[in-house]
Amino acid sequence: MSRRFWNDLTVQLEPYTPGEQPQLNNLLKLNTNESPYPPSERVMEALRGLSGDDLLRYPDPGSVALREAVAEFHGIAPDCIFAGNGSDEVLSHVFQGLLKQQRELLFPDISYSFYPVWCQLHSVQYRQVPLRSDFSIAAEDYDPAAAAVIFPNPNAPTGLITELSTIREFLEAAPNRLVVVDEAYIDFGGESAIALLPEYDNLLVVQTLSKSRALAGLRIGLAFGNPELIEGLVRIKDSFNSYPIGVAAQRAAAEAYRDREYFEQCCARVVATRDDLSQSLKTMGFEVLPSAANFLFIRHETVSGKAIFDALRAEGVIVRRWDKPRIEDYLRVSVGTAEQCLRLREVVQGILQKAL
């Protein structure tokens, strides 16, 4: 008897489809929102300074030096911080250990497409709540009796920010309902909910070093919460025998947090380029949602999203698109360097000229 899979879960699971990672250099890759700029020179120096002795030992399981550097940056205590191998791993622990309850988890119907996959993997009951007609998230749409709520802020793929006042409404509506704010893109214009941590113990904030700190290749993510919640996450991580972050990644990440100036410069450049790109796309007939992230969510007034997506691909420009109701005509475009955005504009211009 041939048997392709081991159980119902592996047969029924609709896996997450990651953005493509083509290894060809001549492509313009604007599909997975990495930083267009390299990590700080101080980070590169820290990596070059690693010795054989540093690498022959196992890494610090508590990521202490990294958590201290992050704590110093944010002016909070290190015991409020959890570190993992990318925020995807941190989020997987959150779903596995904190969100699997007798009651439902709620998240927006248009948000990070990994959430339903983790729910299936870890048997979390969930319900997706429609975004408002302007794509915003409203606290009153989320049942206070639910076990938990999770949403990206800014939301992905829309780029829209949810203000801290709305996050307060979420937190105050139900003190026993955990609110997880996934701040992968917060450094490009939003206000972090980390500021609310002293007031609310039902808040968990998740961040990544893959975007604003240019370290997607090293896989580092963080969670911020009250020390009991963080201790719970450590127990979950240890129980699932998840590995600590590697030595090189811990060193690089700590240095990235110590170099505040470079971080702020990179974010400011991305924001300036994003706003320029947004303006020029509008003049070409695109609706551009107001973005607080390092990407734009755009829709052309006459040419379909699929047609533009395919034409861009044929020209070697890769962006992201979902075959999903309500957003099938939208494209998500990562903000590159000014030169990359110029090339994007030229290619789009050519496509529209042919199509119209």
Ligand code: PMP
């Ligand atoms: N959350 C959101 C909303 C994201 O878009 C991403 C990036 N795909 C992640 C989390 C995961 O980022 P990473 O695992 O690289 O930290």
